[in-house]
Amino acid sequence: MSRTLKTDIPGTDWRASLGDLESHGPRELFGAETPPRLVLDVGFGRGEFLTALAEKDPGFAFLGIEYSRKRVLKMARRLARTQLCNVRLVEAPAERVFERAIPAASVHRCWINFPDPWPKKRHHRRRLVQPAFVRDLARALEPEGLVEVATDHPEYAAWIDEIFSDEPALENCRGAGWSSDVEDRPCTAYEAEWRAERRTLHFFSFARRPDVVAPPL
Secondary structure (H helix, E strand, O other): OOOOOOOOOOOOOOEEOHHHHHHHOOHHHHHHHOOOEEEEEEOOOOOHHHHHHHHHOOOEEEEEEEOOHHHHHHHHHHHHOOOOOOEEEEEOOHHHHHHHOOOOOOEEEEEEEOOOOOOOHHHHHHOOOOHHHHHHHHHHEEEEEEEEEEEOOHHHHHHHHHHHHOOOOEEEOOOOOOEOOOOOOOOOHHHHHHHHOOOOOEEEEEEEOOOOOOOOO
């Protein structure tokens, strides 16, 4: 039996293409009943964090961005078995989505949970958090909009801190550095495993400076 995951969705298919985002913008994907604020989950993985957010705040629009087709398909099937209608999914590299399809000052909050740290030095260029990506992310945030980043990798934490702190349109909500815990936050399966292993987790929160004008897309 083939191990290839079927592409059919038994119910409403909430997937969208990068072309849809580019042509219409993320808010139009939610139709006439568009919730007032847009929240992004970059690299949603298994999808439990995104599902928990959408269930908790049905009045918001949630856009999940994931590069893995298998994970997008699995999440689409999960959504089809629920009553959630405030989630859309796009299969694309996050860098390309922000560069080409997210309008300026349109995002209320963006979550980036445990991105691949690419620990080998020769692979650092593959890391999601790069100056150009953070610049595009800052442009996409509404004034005082938030970006929340989590990692379990100490060296990547230092990298994240440096690159986000160097972006003039953002400010660290904690003044400096990171927190080892965040209240009222859904816990992912990976996070639960790492907490059980007593790993130190690093949670960052940055806000869009309201006095810095975001350039258009």
